Amino acid sequence: MSDLSVEAEAVEVSIRGLTKIFGEGEGAVTAISDADLILQRGEFLSLLGPSGCGKTTLLRIVAGLEFPTEGSVDVRGKSVWNRHKRSKAATKPISMMFQEARLFPWFTVAQNVALPLRVAGMPKAQRIERAHEICETVGLAGFENHRPAQLSGGMRQRASLARALVTDPQVLLLDEPFGALDAMTRDALNMELMQVCARADVTTILVTHSIAEAAFLSDRVVVLAPRPARITGVEAIPFPRPRSLDLQRQTEFQDMVAHLRTALVGGAE
Amino acid sequence: MNNSSFWRIALPILSVSSFLLFWSWYVHTSDVSAFVLPAPETILKALSEMIFDPKLWHHAKITLTEAVSGFVIAVSLGISLGFIMARVPAVEWAMKPFIVLLQLVPKIALAPLFILWFGFGLESKIVIAAALAFFPVFSNALVAFKSVDNGDRDVMTMLQATPLQRLILLDLPTALPVVLTGMEVSVVMAMIGAIVGEFIGGSEGLGYLAVAYLQELAVPELFGVIVVLTLMGLLLYTLIGRLRAWFAPWHASAEKA
Numbered sequence: 001m002s003d004l005s006v007e008a009e010a011v012e013v014s015i016r017g018l019t020k021i022f023g024e025g026e027g028a029v030t031a032i033s034d035a036d037l038i039l040q041r042g043e044f045l046s047l048l049g050p051s052g053c054g055k056t057t058l059l060r061i062v063a064g065l066e067f068p069t070e071g072s073v074d075v076r077g078k079s080v081w082n083r084h085k086r087s088k089a090a091t092k093p094i095s096m097m098f099q100e101a102r103l104f105p106w107f108t109v110a111q112n113v114a115l116p117l118r119v120a121g122m123p124k125a126q127r128i129e130r131a132h133e134i135c136e137t138v139g140l141a142g143f144e145n146h147r148p149a150q151l152s153g154g155m156r157q158r159a160s161l162a163r164a165l166v167t168d169p170q171v172l173l174l175d176e177p178f179g180a181l182d183a184m185t186r187d188a189l190n191m192e193l194m195q196v197c198a199r200a201d202v203t204t205i206l207v208t209h210s211i212a213e214a215a216f217l218s219d220r221v222v223v224l225a226p227r228p229a230r231i232t233g234v235e236a237i238p239f240p241r242p243r244s245l246d247l248q249r250q251t252e253f254q255d256m257v258a259h260l261r262t263a264l265v266g267g268a269e
Numbered sequence: 270m271n272n273s274s275f276w277r278i279a280l281p282i283l284s285v286s287s288f289l290l291f292w293s294w295y296v297h298t299s300d301v302s303a304f305v306l307p308a309p310e311t312i313l314k315a316l317s318e319m320i321f322d323p324k325l326w327h328h329a330k331i332t333l334t335e336a337v338s339g340f341v342i343a344v345s346l347g348i349s350l351g352f353i354m355a356r357v358p359a360v361e362w363a364m365k366p367f368i369v370l371l372q373l374v375p376k377i378a379l380a381p382l383f384i385l386w387f388g389f390g391l392e393s394k395i396v397i398a399a400a401l402a403f404f405p406v407f408s409n410a411l412v413a414f415k416s417v418d419n420g421d422r423d424v425m426t427m428l429q430a431t432p433l434q435r436l437i438l439l440d441l442p443t444a445l446p447v448v449l450t451g452m453e454v455s456v457v458m459a460m461i462g463a464i465v466g467e468f469i470g471g472s473e474g475l476g477y478l479a480v481a482y483l484q485e486l487a488v489p490e491l492f493g494v495i496v497v498l499t500l501m502g503l504l505l506y507t508l509i510g511r512l513r514a515w516f517a518p519w520h521a522s523a524e525k526a
């Protein structure tokens with residue numbers, strides 16, 4: 001049917017039968033078992049679960065940093081893994097932001113942000129200009145010539161976000177990016193993240209263990225449980241966009257948080 | 270200038286001048302022979318004559334050439350081999366026995382052998398200097414390249430960086446501060462290598478000049494050569510410190526320089 005083909009075209013990331021086992025024999029750890037997920041273009045999806053349930057592993061397999069024991073990951077129709085070899089073509093549209101800012105201390109903020117463009121071969125004047133633009137977008141204006149060591153934790157994560165966005169990625173992978181920050185900085189950065197993602201039709205997978213964060217940012221929340229690590233539920237978050245921080249004070253939102261908490265606890269049992 | 274920065278300058282001047290005064294007083298009041306220990310002012314007088322003698326500068330140039338050439342060879346080889354061994358475990362396994370053995374051999378003991386192989390000219394001294402200067406750079410480079418963070422490598426992987434881009438943008442900057450520390454030790458070792466080479470087989474250089482003065486029992490001049498050698502070592506060491514401030518200003522170690 002024509003309907004189906006339109007839908008297939010809008011599929012950005014598809015994860016099928018994904019299993020990852022670390023080690024062998026007695027000491028083997030199943031980090032993720034038989035996970036299936038389809039992400040539509042522009043969708044914001046969160047992976048929610050207690051630590052040790054394989055969230056990071058799942059994200060790293062999608063990013064092409066860890067090979068799967070079984071199953072497949074396709075990004076825009078291209079397979080990320082060909083046997084145990086990472087596909088450059090499939091991972092090209094992906095940007096990843098890690099739990100730590102991972103800025104290089106020998107570069108200034110602008111040089112760090114421009115690094116992806118430098119690696120891609122963009123001329124210096126052009127990439128520094130682009131870095132300054134994106135610094136402005138994420139609230140780093142005036143800090144371009146600072147060194148990472150001179151920045152606060154929140155500012156470093158902003159720079160890290162800027163570096164992830166500078167290439168205009170189509171798929172954005174975020175592994176607890178604001179997990180180490182205080183609640184206020186975190187709220188501010190989440191708002192910025194949501195605005196950036198809304199503007200740039202980007203497909204996002206966010207790993208978090210904050211239920212409120214998942215409910216606030218996402219179109220869908222995937223609930224995972226440990227031992228054995230697996231997906232136990234997928235919840236749609238129907239709140240209309242654009243969303244503001246006010247949403248968090250409304251009863252529908254709090255009901256949703258309660259619902260997700262039940263799903264988390266239920267999944268763990 | 271506050272109180273503590275005043276003392277930071279005053280105290281070393283005070284301690285050094287008291288030491289020199291005591292030295293001078295000791296030589297003049299005790300019956301120690303002037304051949305064994307000349308007074309500091311005697312050394313200074315000899316030195317002030319030597320520095321107007323082109324002979325000294327000729328020999329100094331020779332020693333500096335040997336030490337710097339040996340140092341440059343040691344640094345290039347040490348960094349390259351350190352990098353290759355850190356990245357290709359098979360090379361490390363294959364080379365391990367040689368590295369351990371060479372590390373255990375007192376390198377100075379190889380000096381006569383190098384004179385035999387490379388002759389009495391500059392080449393043998395350069396080789397001895399390089400042999401002594403190699404290990405501090407190499408072992409620091411090996412550790413430094415191995416210590417590149419896996420998370421940082423993941424960043425470069427996500428950017429589809431080529432091996433050369435990884436080397437220039439990640440590995441070298443990561444390793445540089447530790448390699449520079451090795452270079453500080455190396456540059457002193459290169460000086461020792463060049464001088465020892467000149468001691469045992471040469472007709473030029475400050476090491477040769479020291480031996481010649483010893484044979485003439487020109488002890489103040491011998492001390493003069495030692496002073497020049499010390500200043501040369503200080504110059505090279507300071508230069509590495511400057512390199513650190515230029516190339517690794519982000520690193521805490523740069524602030525000491």
Ligand SMILES: Nc1ncnc2c1ncn2[C@@H]1O[C@H](COP(=O)(O)OP(=O)(O)O)[C@@H](O)[C@H]1O
Pocket residue numbers: 022023029030031049050051052053054055056057058229
């Ligand atoms: N490189 C690895 N080697 C061995 N075990 C690992 C490795 N990475 C993760 N694991 C294990 O896999 C499980 C899931 O880890 P992870 O994906 O980091 O969970 P999460 O991000 O949800 O906290 C954990 O039990 C962890 O110990």
Ligand SMILES: [Mg+2]
Pocket residue numbers: 055056057
């Ligand atoms: Mg994790």
